[in-house]
Amino acid sequence: VSEQEARRRALALLADVEIPDPESRIDQYPHQFSGGMRQRVAIALALCAEPQLLIADEPTTALDVSVQAQVIRVFRRVCRERGTAAMLITHDMGVIAEAADRVMVMYQGRVLETGPVRQVLDHPREPYTRALMAAIPSVHDRLHRLPVPEIGADIAVAAALPPAQIETVAAPADSAPLIRVQGLSREFDLSAGWFVRTLARQPKKVLHAVDGVSFDIARGRTFGLVGESGSGKSTVARMIAGLTRPTAGSVHFDGIDRWGDAAQTAALRRRFQMIFQDPHASLNPRWRVDRLIAEPVEVLGLAASADETAERVAQALRRVRMSPDDGRRYPHQFSGGQRQRIAIARALASQPEFIVCDEPTSSLDVSVQAQVLNLMRDLQDEFGLTYLLISHNLAVIRHMCDDVGVMQRGRLVEQGSASEVLDAPKHAYTRALMAAVPDMRGAQAPEAIRV
Numbered sequence: 027v028s029e030q031e032a033r034r035r036a037l038a039l040l041a042d043v044e045i046p047d048p049e050s051r052i053d054q055y056p057h058q059f060s061g062g063m064r065q066r067v068a069i070a071l072a073l074c075a076e077p078q079l080l081i082a083d084e085p086t087t088a089l090d091v092s093v094q095a096q097v098i099r100v101f102r103r104v105c106r107e108r109g110t111a112a113m114l115i116t117h118d119m120g121v122i123a124e125a126a127d128r129v130m131v132m133y134q135g136r137v138l139e140t141g142p143v144r145q146v147l148d149h150p151r152e153p154y155t156r157a158l159m160a161a162i163p164s165v166h167d168r169l170h171r172l173p174v175p176e177i178g179a180d181i182a183v184a185a186a187l188p189p190a191q192i193e194t195v196a197a198p199a200d201s202a203p204l205i206r207v208q209g210l211s212r213e214f215d216l217s218a219g220w221f222v223r224t225l226a227r228q229p230k231k232v233l234h235a236v237d238g239v240s241f242d243i244a245r246g247r248t249f250g251l252v253g254e255s256g257s258g259k260s261t262v263a264r265m266i267a268g269l270t271r272p273t274a275g276s277v278h279f280d281g282i283d284r285w286g287d288a289a290q291t292a293a294l295r296r297r298f299q300m301i302f303q304d305p306h307a308s309l310n311p312r313w314r315v316d317r318l319i320a321e322p323v324e325v326l327g328l329a330a331s332a333d334e335t336a337e338r339v340a341q342a343l344r345r346v347r348m349s350p351d352d353g354r355r356y357p358h359q360f361s362g363g364q365r366q367r368i369a370i371a372r373a374l375a376s377q378p379e380f381i382v383c384d385e386p387t388s389s390l391d392v393s394v395q396a397q398v399l400n401l402m403r404d405l406q407d408e409f410g411l412t413y414l415l416i417s418h419n420l421a422v423i424r425h426m427c428d429d430v431g432v433m434q435r436g437r438l439v440e441q442g443s444a445s446e447v448l449d450a451p452k453h454a455y456t457r458a459l460m461a462a463v464p465d466m467r468g469a470q471a472p473e474a475i476r477v
Contacts, residue, residue: 039070043100062093062255066100073104080105083115087389090254090418095462098125117391119162120464123147131155161396163425165448165463171403172396172425202281203242204380204412205249205266210275212236212261235261237436238275243380243429248406248413250427250444252420252459258436259416260384266414267300267382279380296326299373303385305365309357315368316353319343322376342371346401363394367401374405380412387422399426420463424448432456 027035033052040048043066056064065085072080082101086094102125105112114126122129123143130140131154138152150156161174216231217223223230236258243249251259264270266277268284268291277284279294299322302308309318319339322328329335340350346367357365366386373381383402387395399422405411417423423430424444431441432453440453451457 035074036070039073040067042073042104043067043070044096045070062089062096065089065093065097069097069101069104073108073110076108077110079111079113081113081115084117085114086116086118086121091420091459091462092254094121094464098464101125118464119147119158119392124464131158158392161392163396163399163421165421165424165460168424168444171400174393174396174400204245204280205243205414206276206278207242207262207266208240208276208278210236210239210262210265210277211273212258212265212270213273234436236265236272239431239433239436239438240275241429241431241438241441243412243414245379245412246406246410247428248415248426250415250417250423250430251433252417252423252430253433254418254459257433259433262433263300263382263384263414263416267298268295269300296328296376297379298382299376299378299380300382300384301366301369301373301386303388305362305369306357308369309365309372311357313356314353315343315355315357315360318357318368319353319372319375322372326376328376338375342375345374345405346371361394363390363398366390366394366398370398370401370405374409377409378411380414383413383415385417386415388417388419395422402426420448420459432459 037048037052040052045051045063045066051059056067059067068085069080069082072082085101086097089097098121101112104110112125114122116122126143128141129143129146131138131146131150131152133154139146139150139155146155147159150159157174161172163169163172212235214233214235216233218226218228222228239258239262241249251262253259261270265272266284271285279297282290282294284291284294313321316336316339319342320335323335323338329338339353343350343352348364348367348371352360352364352368357368360368369386386402387398390398402413403426406413413426415423415426427444429442430444430447431438432447432451432455433439434455440447440451440456447456448460451460
């Protein structure tokens, strides 16, 4: 085809996958698109040759629920309208329930079970399939621990899953909160340099990433922040953890201003830790695991000798169900779930009271995610930890959190207990997020999912 014809077909494909303003967008670069838009462009690219079979490998992994709903809707529509068969590879059983007609369950290179989606999901025959279904947290109910085999057990040959334990929510104590966030704001200047702006007569461009956010976190409880990508959740977490200075507002930890006197805040460093979204990126690949875990102990001066440091490292590894011998290996020698447990061990090494968890399970499959969530719950029960959990997965938020805040465009639009916010949302945006969650329980969702 000619260049003009190719451009015309490309514009038609971009419009077909619902890219807004395709005439101007076609000349932009991938980094100028959001995650969901990049995924829709990938669908358009796959459709260029008018294939009979479209293979989608984890097309919604790491996307928030609203963008995931948009991608699923576009994917189903273009396949239906073009008569294209689709092969969907994913660990998200909710996506399977909404987008697929038949499902095949694989384990260690072998097909264990295949059949119509509802038959396999509602009446699984194989132990592995039953364990997968049990590992999925529900957005409607809260369990204390997910009924999955313990870390290290073979999930495919589990004779019986542990019984589900219904969570009993205790009322928070009347004592002062451990974390108090008041009027927190953060602005980023996106303007060009002064000289360029003067010549072009351009005004300053200021992004209000966080705008007047306030909430409390009681000691020993978990507060969840939820919202779509770009809503300001991670910026709030970085300000609370002391990694980004707020433009306005305050963060008080146990009555001490997190951004106040330097002498006071230095003493708080041991009591704070953070678990990042991608353990592969947050763990130095050149360091052995024992050195990675020992770093906060050494930097904060928490051990009097090398022997004491080694003992702390071994103790931290045991707490996350790993062997002290694993400390002699490098991060690349572990699976994704094991690397995330190493990141948790590093956070625990300084014996903190408060841990910021920024999307700690977003890149893990459902069975490994369940084991990590159970581990986090066990550690909270044992040490009285307080968590700030950031996630776009509402089921994870419901499973882990006592209280929830919903963020949209930098503002906290709704907050309250997890049951109040998720069972009876008051704000339209919260209701839209709940409507976008893939439904495991019934038939496919309607086509017109709009957020």
